[in-house]
Amino acid sequence: MSNPYLDIIIRSLCVYLFMIFGIRLFGKTQLSQLNAGDVVLLLLISNAVQNAMVGENTSLEGGILAALVLFIANYALKNFVFRNKKIQKLLKDDPVILIKDGKIIQENVDRVDVTDEELEEAIREHGVENEKEVKLAILETDGNISIVSADKITQKTQYSNHKRKKLRRRLI
Secondary structure (H helix, E strand, O other): OOOHHHHHHHHHHHHHHHHHHHHHHHOOOOHHHOOHHHHHHHHHHHHHHHHHHHOOOOOHHHHHHHHHHHHHHHHHHHHHHHHOHHHHHHHOOOOEEEEEOOEEOHHHHHHOOOOHHHHHHHHHHOOOOOHHHEEEEEEOOOOOEEEEEEOOOOOOEEEEEEOOOOOOOOOO
């Protein structure tokens, strides 16, 4: 006869690892940038995997144990990735230059699925009129678009950051 709590721990870890790889494969949106479709997807996924984690154990202890296992697994994975540069490189994307010296690098923009509207919005949000005034626009590893421009009056470099609604694929 197996231990029901050990069963919950193993099931929760399996679901957690499956979800990590699923998110890595299909992309991720940060909580502050969720749209209605993302919220519905998260609710449906949580409902779909609940029974897979706790099985027939619907007790308060079983639910708390499953949640605790998920918190610990997430903490351990973040620490493991932080300490292991090879794994970090495998799981995280590199920044991508979108605009350099006023010229859009269309190949990079297309590769990372940034729309013209997103790029224009990021430029405007930083008080820059158009891409010709942008020294550098970079899609950061966290999905934000950073803009470096020159102030017309002082000729000093200005830096600002834009949060994208749709983030790049990454694990954590």
